[in-house]
Amino acid sequence: MVVVLMIAEKPSLAQSIAKILSRGTMKTRKGIAKPCQVYEYSGTFHGQQARFSVTSVCGHVYSLDFLPQYNNWDAVDPVDLYDAEVKKKDANPDQNIVKFLKHEGQGIDYLVLWLDCDREGENICFEVIDIVKPVMRNSSSQNIFRAKFSAITDKDIFRAMETLITPNKNEALSVDARQELDLRIGCAFTRFQTKYFQGKYGDLDSSLISYGPCQTPTLGFCVERHDKINSFEPEKYWKIDVKVRHNNSTFALQWNRVRIFDKNVASMFCEDIKAVTRTKILKVTTTQKSKQKPIALNTVEMLRKASSGLNIGPHHTMALAERLYIQGYISYPRTETTTYPQNFDFRDLLGKLSSHEDLGDTVKSLLKDGYSKPKKGQDAGDHPPITPMKVAGRNELSGDSWRLYDYIVRHYLGSVMEDCRYTQTTYMVEISKESFTCSGAVVTSPGFLSVMNWLQQDEGQNLPNLDRGAVLEITEAKLSEHQTSPPDYLTESELITLMEKHGIGTDASIPVHINNICERNYVKITGSRRLQPTQLGIVLIHGYHKIDSDLALPTMRADVEKQLNLIAAGKADFKAVVNYVVDIFRNKFCYFKDSVSNMDHLFEVCFTKLAETGKPFCRCGSCNRYMKLIVAKPSRLYCKTCDQTYSLPQNGTIKLYKELKCPIDDFELVLFSANTGTAKAVPLCPACYTKSPYPDVAKNLMCNQCLHPTCPHSMMQNRILDCQICDQGSIVLDAPSAPKWRMTCNKCKFFVPLLQNASKVSVKEETCHCPTNIITIEFKDESPFPNGKKSHSGCLNCDEIFVKLIKLESVIEEQLRGGHRGHRQGRGGKRGRGRGRGKKR
Template sequence: MTVTVLMVAEKPILAESIAKILSNGKLQSRKGFNGACSVHEYSDNFLGKPARFKVTSTCGHVFGLDFPPKYNNWDRVDPVDLFSCATEKKEANPKLKMEKYLSTEAKGCDYLVLWLDCDKEGENICFEVIDCVQNSMNRGASMDVVFRAHFSAIADKEIKAAMKNLIKPNLNESLSVDARQELDLRVGCAFTRYQTRYFQDKYGDLDSTCISFGPCQTPTLSFCVKRHDQIVEFTPEPYWILQTTIDTPSGKTIKLDWSRERIFDRDVANVFLSRITGCSAVKLTSITSKESRKEKPTALNTVELLRVCSSSLGIGPAQAMQVAEHLYTHGYISYPRTETTAYPSSFDFNFVLKQLKNGQFDTVSQQIMNDGIQKPKSGEDKGDHPPITPMKENSGHLSGDQLRVYDYVTRHFLATIMKPCKYMVSTFKFTASTEVFTLQSRKVIDPGFTAVMTWQQVNEDESFSDFKEGAEYNIQKSQLDERKTSPPDYLTESELITLMERYGIGTDASIPVHIQNISARNYVTVESGRRLIPTKLGIALIHGYRKIDPELILPTMRSEIETLLNLIASGKQKHSTVTSHALEMFRQKFKFFVLNVAKIDALFEDSFTSLADSGKPFCRCGKCKRFMKLVQARPQRLYCPTCQETLTLPTGKDGSVRLHGEHKCPLDNFDLLYWAASGGKLSDSWSFCPFCYNNPPFEDMKKGSGCNNCTHPTCKHGMM
C-alpha cells in the first residue's frame, strides 16, 4: 500500500529545490490555489513503504500575534492593560489563505515532514503548519507521524542526508519565539499608544500621528542620536604639525610627512621647529620596499549588499532589498536573503562564469576561466542559502537601480574568485637634526580583483625613482601649521547597519524595516551621503528615555531579551516563567515611565513651539492643554466614539445653538456631556477639545480668548 507524505518548506523556492534534489529531477509540479505556492510530487519510499511525496511550502509565518479587536480601540483601553490582556493568533497574510491551503493539501496525507528553515523562527513555523494540517491528515498530526528535517545547507548532499536522518520539531525553540512575539507586541504597543496619546496635540510644530517605541527601532534611533550628541558636545582641540617641503632632483617641490604626525602642545611643537630651522637640507637615510596586498572580499551576503548599496550606490536598504528581490524573481541573481558568506563545496563557479559569457563581463569571466579560478576566502556557512551571486548575464533589459545592483553583485562575485591585489610600497626616510620625515610611493604589481572592483584600486603615487639613498635635498620651507581636531560626521546608514549587526538588533530581513521606520516616523532624515540626522523629535525622545530609564534605549537591550528567550529555547526555563518575569519587568518600567513622563515634556517644551505661540485654537480649561479639533461642514452633528450614536444639537430659528446636549452611552460607564456655547452661531469650521469637549464659539477662538469654564469630570475620551 502506498502512503502519502506531505513535506512543507518555508518558501516556494525551497520547496522546489528540495523536491528536485530528492526526486533526482523526476517530479510533477502544479500551482497551489493561493497563487503563491506550488506543489511538487514524486514517488519514492518512506519508512520502508512505497510513498507518494508532495512537497510544498508556506510563505514565512502563517500566523501573527495581535490583540483581540476590542483592545484595539486606543481611546477605550488603558495601555497598561496591554501587558495582561488576551492575545490571539491571526493569519499573517490573509490574502494567501495559507491555513486553508495547507489543510487542503494535507487531505489524505499519512505523514508530515517539516522542511522549515533551521532556526528558531523556522521551528515556530513548524508548529503553525502542524496546527493547520492536523484536522485534515488521515491520522491527525500526532508526533508519531510528524518529522523534522534538519539541514545545514541547501545542497544535494545535505538535503539527502537530512531526509535519511529525520528528527522531531523542537517545541522549546518554538516556544521561545512565541514568547518573543508576545513581549514585542505587548511592550511595543503599550509604550507606543501611551506616548502617542500623551504628546499628541500638545505642541505647535510636532507631527505626532504615531510616536512609536520598539525594542529594535528605539535602540536603532539611539545610535543616530548618540552620534549627534558627540557632534554637538565636541570641543575642537588645536594641534600643530611640522610642514616641511623640499626640492626634488627633478626640480619639483614636495611635502614630507613628519614621523611625529601631530603635537597638541604649542611650546613642544616650537621646540621641534627650532631644531629644523637650523638645517638647510634633509638627508635621505634609507629606502625600503615592501610588497603589500589588498585582500579580496568574502562572498556576498545580504547585510554586506545593503551596506554597499547604501554607501557606494546611494540606494537605501529597503529600496535595495526591493531591487534585489526583483533581480531574483527575474532570474538575474540568486536568493538575496542570506547570512552565509561561504560558497558550498559543490558550487559550480564555471557554470556561473559561462552564464556571464555574452554580457559586459564576457572578457573578464573568460580570463578567469583561462587563468584558473582562485580559491575564495573561507567565509561562514550559516546553513541558510548560498551567497548572493549572478545567475545570468544582463541581456540589456536592466537599467537604473536594477542595473547598478546587478552590476555590483556580479563584480563582487567575480572578485571573490580572483587574486588579491598586490602592490609595492616604497618608503623613503629622511632625517634632519633629530627629526624624521617620510615619503611613500605605491606601485601596483598585480591589480587582481581590483580589475573588477575598480573603486578599490590602489592609487599609484608619483614615482620617486630619482631619489638616491645618502643624498641631501634642500629644505625649501619648514613651518608649524596650526589645525583643529574636528568632530565625527553623522552616522551613515552603512555604519548603522554594522552597529545593528554587531549588537544583534534586527535580522538581515528586518534591518531595512527598522531603518525605514525611524525615518517614516520622522525621528531621522536621510541627508547627503545617506547620513542619518536625527530630528528634534528623535533627539527629544532619546534624551527623554535617557532621563527616565536609560535601559529603554541601551543597544544591548535586544540581546538581553534574546538571552532570556534562549533559556526557553534550551529548555532551562519554562515559557510561562520567562514570559511573566519579562512582562512584569517591562510593566514596571512602563509604570515608571508614565510617572516620570513629564521629564520628557520638559525637553519637548524646549524643542517645539508652545500651544500659545502656535496660532491654532487650543483648550484653555486648565487641564487639557491641547489643540482643539476643527470639525468641518456639519458642525451641529456629534457622535459618540464608544457606541457610534450620533446626536444632532438643537438649533434656534436663527441657526444658533442654544441647548446643552447629553448622551448616556449604553456601552460605557460614564456619560458624554456636550454643550454648545449659548447663543454662539456655528460657522462651517467649529472647534472642540477632544479631551473635555470644550467647544467655545469659533469667533471667540479666532480672537484667542478661548473658554475657561470647562467642568467636565473625565477629560478622557475623544470625539470626532
C-alpha cells in the same frame, strides 16, 4: 497512491520548486486563496507512487495580537498589556490562507514544508502544521517533514528532497517569544507615550510616538553620535608642510610630529626648517605588502556594502536580495556565516559564471590557472555565505537588482582570487633635526582588486627611484593652521556595524529597525546615507536617559536576544523566559510612567503646547466652544476647555461641513478629502471617529459607515447596494459630491458617476427585488429623462432608463480592469442581503 502536500513561503517560490521537482511537467490550478496557485505532478515518495501538490503561504499565516477588549486605547491602561491575554489571528484574512490550507490538506498522507530556512521560516512551519495536521489522513508527526535548502537550483532542491528532516520546535518557540515580548513591551510604551505627548503638544511631526526594544536602541546610537557632534569643541593645531625636489620630481614630506597645538612652538620649528635649503635621504625602506581579499559574504556585510558603495538602503537591499534568491540568481540572503562549507564546489560555480558578459574572461582565467583558496571566516551554523547561483545579464536584471547582483558576483570572485600585492617605499630625511618621511606604493599584482576595483589600493605619491644619500632641494616650508573637527553623523553602514556588535536585531530584522526609525520621523537620511536624528528622536532618547537609561541602551535587548537563543537551542523554557522579561519591563514601564514628567520637561522646551497652537475651527459637542485644528502630523482637533484631543484621518484635507452637527454627540461635522486623486470627500464627526459609539464597530468611523437610523448623513439613510468590487463595503450616495453627483464605496476606492447637474438625488426606503435601494434623481432645468420628465425613480440595476443613462455594469467592468481588487457577485450585488433600514448590519 499516497498524497503529498508541499508548502513554500511565497507563491513564486512554490512555482520554482514545483518546476524543478516535476522537471517542468506540473499542471497548474487556482487555489481558493487569491494569490496562491497549486502545482500538481506525479512521482514517488519514500518508495511509493505519489501525487504531489505544491503551493505556498504568503509569509506568516498568523500574527499575534491582544484580545479585542484590549485594543481600545482609551479604555485600557497600558500596564494591563503586560498580563493581557494574547492570541494568534489570521494575518491576511482577505487572502483566505487558513481556509485554503485546510482545503488542500484534507486527506493528505504527507506534509513537506519548504519554508525559508531561518527561525522565522521554522515558526511558519508550525503555523502550517497547526492548520493542516488535524485534517490529514494520517496526522502522525512522523508524516511531517522539513526541507532544508539554501538556493533555488536543481541541485539544492533535489538534495533537500532527498534529505528531509524534522521541523525544529525550539527555533519556532524562540520566534513566538520574540513576538510576544515585542508586542507587550512595544504596545505598552507606545500607547502611553502617544496619548500623553500628542495630548499636550501640537507640532509633533509623527502620528505614532513608538517604543521598540530594538528600534529604540537603534535610534540611541544615532542620537549618541549627534550628541558627540554637538558637544565637540574644535581646537586649533598647526602642521609644517614641506615640499622637496629631485631633478624634475617634486613631492611632499610628512612631519613625524604630525601636528602641534602650540603655535609659538610650531613657528619656532618652521623658522629653523626654512633656514635649510637642502637635505639628504637618510634611509630607504622597501617593504612587500598585501591587501587581503574579502572573506565570504554574509547578510550584514551585504547590507553595509550596498549602503556605502551602491547607495541602496538596507530595507530595499533585503527586498532586492529576496527577489534575486527566489528567481534563483543568488543563494539564501539571510546568513551570518562567512566561511564556505568544506564540500563547496567552487569550480562548478565558476563554470556557471564563465559566460558572464563583463567578467567571463577573468573567470576563464581562474578555471585555467586555478583559483585561490578562500580565507576562513566564521561558521555560524546556519546557511552558507551569499553567492551567485547562475549567470545573469543586464537584459535579465535592471537597475538596483543588477547592481546588487553584480556586487555579489564580484565579491564571490574576489574571495577566490589572490590578495592584492604591492611594494611600499619609504624615504626618511632630517631637516634641522626634525624627522620627515614620504611613502609611495607600486602594485605588483592586483589580485582580487581587478574585479573589486572600487577598493583600489591607495598608492600614495608617485616617488622617483632614489637611493640613500640622494640630495633633495627644499622648495617650500610653511606653517599651516587647522582645527580638529567633530565626527560626522552615522552612516547606515556604521549603524549596521554597531547593531551587529551589540546584538540588536538579527541579520533579517536589522533593516526593519532602521526603516522604522526613518518612517517614524526619528531620523532623516541625508544624501550620503547618513542618519541625522530629528528633534523628536533626540528628545525621546534624552528623555529615556533622564528616566531609565536601560530603555535606550543596547544592553537589555542584547540580554533578551541571548535568552531567545537559549530557547532556540532547547536550553531554556519558553514560558520562563517570557515571564522573566515581561516582569522586568513591567517594572520599568511603571517607573517610566511615574517619572514621565522628566521627559515632559524636554518636550516643553522643544515643542509647542496644544493650547498655544492651531486655529479655531469647529465647535466641540461637550462645551460648545471652538476646537483648534492642529495641522502638524498627526492632524487632530483640540478642545482647550475640555482638554481633549480628537483624531482625524491623515494624508488629506479637512474642511468644515456646512456647520451641520452629529445627532449622537452634537459635534460639528467636518469634511475629509483624501490626497488620492479620487476627489472623494467624506463627512465625519470627530468624536465618533475617535471613539465609535457602537461597541461592535471599530474606531475611525466615517458618516458613510454610521449605523444611526435617522441621521441624513449615515450609511443607513444613504446606502444603495453592496460593493461588488471589495465585497466588504456598501455603495452609498456621496452627497458632498453635488452637483457632480456620484455614489462611492465606504470601504474601497470604487465610485459610480450619477447624472450630473441634478438639483437633488435621494435614496428611498423602498428596495428592489435584486436587492438595491430605489433612488430618485430630480432636475430643475433641462433633464436627460424621456419626455422632458424632471424627476425619475428606480433601481440602478433594473430600471431601463437608469441602466441606459448611468451604465452601472460598464462602470464596474471598467474599474475592475483598472486594477481594483475583488470580484463581482452578479448583477445587483450579493443576492438576498437586503438593506435592513433602521437595523444594525
